[in-house]
Amino acid sequence: MRIAVLGTGMVGRAIAGRAAELGHQVVVGTRDVDATRDGEWGEWAADHPGITLAGHADATAEADLVVNATNGDGSLPALDAAGAENLAGKVLLDIANPLDFSQGFPPTLSVVNDDSLGERIQRAFPRTRVVKALNTLTADLMVHPRQLADGDHSVFVSGDDADAKRAVTELLTSFGHTDVIDLGDITTARGTEMLLPIWLRLYGRLGTALFNVKVVR
């Protein structure tokens, strides 16, 4: 599959690296290709020779599946740059969380309660099939879940399109996830985005990001 990963941070690199390892054709999208190349990107890219770098629009144009791995604040601008036409009809795996650090730590959510970033993105790009997933755990666990309790923990998918959720679930399963729970339509992204406050407190309390929740039933 041709996968475009928008975002060059920890999450973007984790998804891109793992998807390439699994045989997908991966391009990473960035706002400014030259600025990214001039940064710390070079070292990572040298270790991942099959992965190309492009502007958001070029990265998205030829993709079968697009991953939003930008910051919450940067998500709508990045997707605007990717372009509604380029995104039309495609599955968009949205991993971003609308964290607001402007008042310090712990951050609050800039979209919350009766709305979510996932819904905002779906409304802004109605022809795109948005699936919220993987926003509830740390990057390394998103792509290598078996390192924790042999994968015995849960992740969630939220979205309006059943086929798109199936495609994302297959990708997550290929990463090693064993318990992908379909919560329902895109409004259920409120629930997973609102997990962030307790996630951040547990992170502080446990002293490691290598944890996740399991829905015991």
Place this chain on the structure above:
Amino acid sequence: MRIAVLGTGMVGRAIAGRAAELGHQVVVGTRDVDATRDGEWGEWAADHPGITLAGHADATAEADLVVNATNGDGSLPALDAAGAENLAGKVLLDIANPLDFSQGFPPTLSVVNDDSLGERIQRAFPRTRVVKALNTLTADLMVHPRQLADGDHSVFVSGDDADAKRAVTELLTSFGHTDVIDLGDITTARGTEMLLPIWLRLYGRLGTALFNVKVVR
């Protein structure tokens, strides 16, 4: 221990019944004793002869530990009725969630993000030692956790007073809980109250309330 349980609903009865079973002296507080007695209370009370019913203030006056098992909307009025003097110095286990059903299902939270019901209660009763706990699972699992995965799932305590959290943790452990996680001060109640949206969606999806999260680490 003398325990006052404010609230006669499902949560109040579950906590009261279990605490009495474990040998505590239990009184249940209600807004209107006569109205409660005239309702469906009688049948339950007949099965729990050791448990007495009283107004919120009378119930609270002699208690060592007070449990807020009222609805989110009713919590501050019930605690006002219990009285700041009666609550002074005491441990208050706050189980309520600030759910707002005025726009239908799923409810939103009436306090959220940069505040929580737990914090509001702590601010309103500064001499009371508020501990938020048990608001993240169904009543029957609060008090009989071993019925699910032999108790291999997590609950949380949030509060400013270490001794109060210890007292609540002991009570939870006596109920059968095996993994009580101290999240930190009362502001961490935001995180557990914000679990409600995903809890409600999982409830719909799984078709049972007999589930809980486990923090896998």
